[in-house]
Structures are given as C-alpha cells and as structure tokens.
Amino acid sequence: MAERAHDRLSRLLGLVPYLTRRPGTDLADVAAHFDVDAEQIVDDLELLFVTGRPGHMPDDLIEAEWEGGRVYVGNADEVSVPVRLSPHEVGGLLLALDYLESAHEADPTTIRSVRQKLQGASGEGSGGMLDISPPRLPGELADTVRAALREGTTLDIRYYVPARDELTERTIRPLRLRLGRVWYLDAHCLTSGGDRSFAVDRIRAAAPARDAKTTPSTAEAPDAPASHSAANAAAGPTSASPSGVSVALRPESAWLADEIDVPAVGGTRRDDEHGAGTVSLDLPHVGRDWAVRLLSAHGAGVLAADPPEVVRRAADVTHEALSLYARRTPED
Known part of the structure; x- marks a missing residue:
C-alpha cells in the first residue's frame, strides 16, 4: 500500500533534527530508527535536496550526504529542531x-x-506556558461521591433543575463520574426509578443516604424533558407539585417530541394519531411549571392538551405577556 503523504511529511520533519543532532549516523541505523528500509531514507534525502527556503538558489536548499553509508545534513537551521505540540x-x-x-x-x-x-x-x-482551565470537581463533593462509588452506597442529594426552577431532593446510587463539557455523575435514581445523568455543578449538597429504601415518586421528575431553550423561555409561577401533561403536536411542531426525553418521565409517544405528521405525547411525571412553559411557548403548534388547569395557566401566562405590549407607550 502506498505511503500516505501525512506519514512521510511527519518522518521528514523528524529526520532533519535527528540527523542534525547525530551527524554521521549509519544509514541502516537511521532506517531502523524510523522503521523504514534504507531505500526509503535515501528517497527522503533526495527529496530534501530540493527542499528549503523560497528562492530555490543553491544556498537556499537543504544539503544532504550519505556517501560511505554515513548520513549528514546541513543548511537546515529552520527545521533543525523537533516538531512541537500545538x-x-x-x-x-x-x-x-x-x-x-x-x-x-x-x-x-x-x-x-x-x-x-x-x-x-x-x-x-x-506565548510561553500554556494556560488551560479544565472544569474542576468541588473537593468535598468529589470525596463524598468517590466514597459512595468505592463502597457501593447511596447518597441523598439536593439537585437544581433549571427547567422547573426547582431544588429537588433525590436518593441516588452513583455509577461513575464522567467528563464532558462539564462533569457529570451517572447514577441510578431511586427517587425517579431509573438511570440518570446529573450535572455536577447543579448538585447543591450530597451526603450518605439516611434511608436507602426510598421508593419511586412522581414528585421528583427528572429535568431531561426541558432540553429546548424555547420551552424554558416563558416561565410560569413557581410550583413544585407534579402535574403531568398530554399534548398533540401539529406536524410543523413535531420536532419538539425529539427534544423531549419521553422515557425519562415515564411517558409514551404516538405518531400520526391526529393525522399524518402529528405526534401525541403523554408525559405523566413532568412538573406543572414545565408543562405551563411548554404550552405557553409553543401553543401555536399544539392541537390539543390536558389537563385543563395547565392549559388555563398557560393561556393566562400568554395573555399577561401580551398585555405588556398593549400597555407599552410607543416611542416618539
């Protein structure tokens, strides 16, 4: 198989500083160092003959000699140091x-x-020393989580859910720490009854669980459904009570169903129930505030929704927002 240009360029960039620091190295030793045969090294040296600074005058080109089996290079100051990491x-x-x-x-x-x-x-x-600030784990929290991972025990945590603007309390069994854009704690949530990924910077407190026998509860719904920013834009009044919501989406708004982690809230999805392209969702374990925000932000794309109290609250939120425009005095 023909050698890739990238591989040969890498070898050439390493060959010159290698020979500059070891003038007179035996040709066979050079070939062994770069894991190629001697004929390939000779071919590389012949290429160096026509390589150098712009102008291509004799004193601009790299010099190479390998008569007698000993290799020398010269006039190669610009590439005589090893390639550095970017x-x-x-x-x-x-x-x-x-x-x-x-x-x-x-x-x-x-x-x-x-x-x-x-x-x-x-x-x-x-510019000298590289300045990089990767995300760090809070020391006390990291020690608590690692102890639970090591001992296989459960933790009681207080976890902030921005989609509902709510501080929830959960009992979890940590599975692993994982670094992505931020640190995540993968765990089995005994409170919501399934595996979840928790952003570590949203964990407000963590301690060994007082009671590891916590049963699943709809009061502690995961925050996964509100993954789309538009659904978070129109916030209703704060309420920690669960509500659940069922919606039928028009075809032009069916994309919203792909933004919601339906299984994470014990929900179901049905396609084309109200016509081609429509999507029906039953989301029993979402919070009331989240359901209100979803309907108020995307009501134009909703064919039907339940329960009525959530629909009424979403309509009230929308009317309150529109009234701000009605009261606004036009600028002169």
Whole structure:
C-alpha cells in the first residue's frame, strides 16, 4: 500500500533534527530508527535536496550526504529542531490528565510530572506556558461521591433543575463520574426509578443516604424533558407539585417530541394519531411549571392538551405577556 503523504511529511520533519543532532549516523541505523528500509531514507534525502527556503538558489536548499553509508545534513537551521505540540494538542492532553487525576486513575506524582512537561511543550511561539482551565470537581463533593462509588452506597442529594426552577431532593446510587463539557455523575435514581445523568455543578449538597429504601415518586421528575431553550423561555409561577401533561403536536411542531426525553418521565409517544405528521405525547411525571412553559411557548403548534388547569395557566401566562405590549407607550 502506498505511503500516505501525512506519514512521510511527519518522518521528514523528524529526520532533519535527528540527523542534525547525530551527524554521521549509519544509514541502516537511521532506517531502523524510523522503521523504514534504507531505500526509503535515501528517497527522503533526495527529496530534501530540493527542499528549503523560497528562492530555490543553491544556498537556499537543504544539503544532504550519505556517501560511505554515513548520513549528514546541513543548511537546515529552520527545521533543525523537533516538531512541537500545538497549544490545541497540549490542551487536549492536559484535559485528559485532569480527568485521570480527578477519577483517581493514575499515580498523582506521575501526573504532576507529565503536566509540568506538557505545560512547557507548546513552544515560545505560543506565548510561553500554556494556560488551560479544565472544569474542576468541588473537593468535598468529589470525596463524598468517590466514597459512595468505592463502597457501593447511596447518597441523598439536593439537585437544581433549571427547567422547573426547582431544588429537588433525590436518593441516588452513583455509577461513575464522567467528563464532558462539564462533569457529570451517572447514577441510578431511586427517587425517579431509573438511570440518570446529573450535572455536577447543579448538585447543591450530597451526603450518605439516611434511608436507602426510598421508593419511586412522581414528585421528583427528572429535568431531561426541558432540553429546548424555547420551552424554558416563558416561565410560569413557581410550583413544585407534579402535574403531568398530554399534548398533540401539529406536524410543523413535531420536532419538539425529539427534544423531549419521553422515557425519562415515564411517558409514551404516538405518531400520526391526529393525522399524518402529528405526534401525541403523554408525559405523566413532568412538573406543572414545565408543562405551563411548554404550552405557553409553543401553543401555536399544539392541537390539543390536558389537563385543563395547565392549559388555563398557560393561556393566562400568554395573555399577561401580551398585555405588556398593549400597555407599552410607543416611542416618539
């Protein structure tokens, strides 16, 4: 199979600094170091003959000699140092180290040593030491979660759900810590009766569970349904009571069904029940505030909805918002 241009370029960029630091290296040793045969190294050296600074005058090109089986290069100051990692590459490696350290997956002393070397690896062109701030786990919370993971015990947590503007109380059995855009705690939620992913920065408190036998309750619905920002825009009055909602969506609003984690709230979905392209959703474990926001933000795309009290509250919220425009004095 023909060699890829990227692979050959990488070898050429490494070949010059290697030979600059080891003039007179045996051709066979050079080939062994780069894991190719001697003919390939000769081919690379012949390419270096026509490589150099713009102008292509004799003194602009790299010099290479390999007579007698010994290899020498010259006039190659611009490429005589090893290729450095880019700031982006260093950043990715530092982020991986941070994950290993937080997850206790490697020796801390080794991690500190590697981090120090990487922080200086981006070179002078990047402005010196690389500044990267990966997300960190709060120390006390991390210790509590790791203890539960290690011992297989449950935790009582207070978890903020922005979709309902509500601070919920749950009992969970931690499964693992996971780093994405932020830290997540994957766990089995005994309160809602299923596996959930909790954003760590929304956990307001965590402690060993007082009672690990908590049964599922509809009062603690997960926050997964409100994944679309428009559904959060028109907030109703704060209420922690569960309500549930059933909606039939018009075809032009059927996309909303894909933005809602229906199984996470014990719900069901039925397609084309009210005509081609329509979607019907029963969401029994969503909070009242979330249901009101969904209907007030997307009412034009809803064919039918229940229960009536949620529909009435969504209409009131919409009328209150419209009245602000009616009272607004036009600018002169």
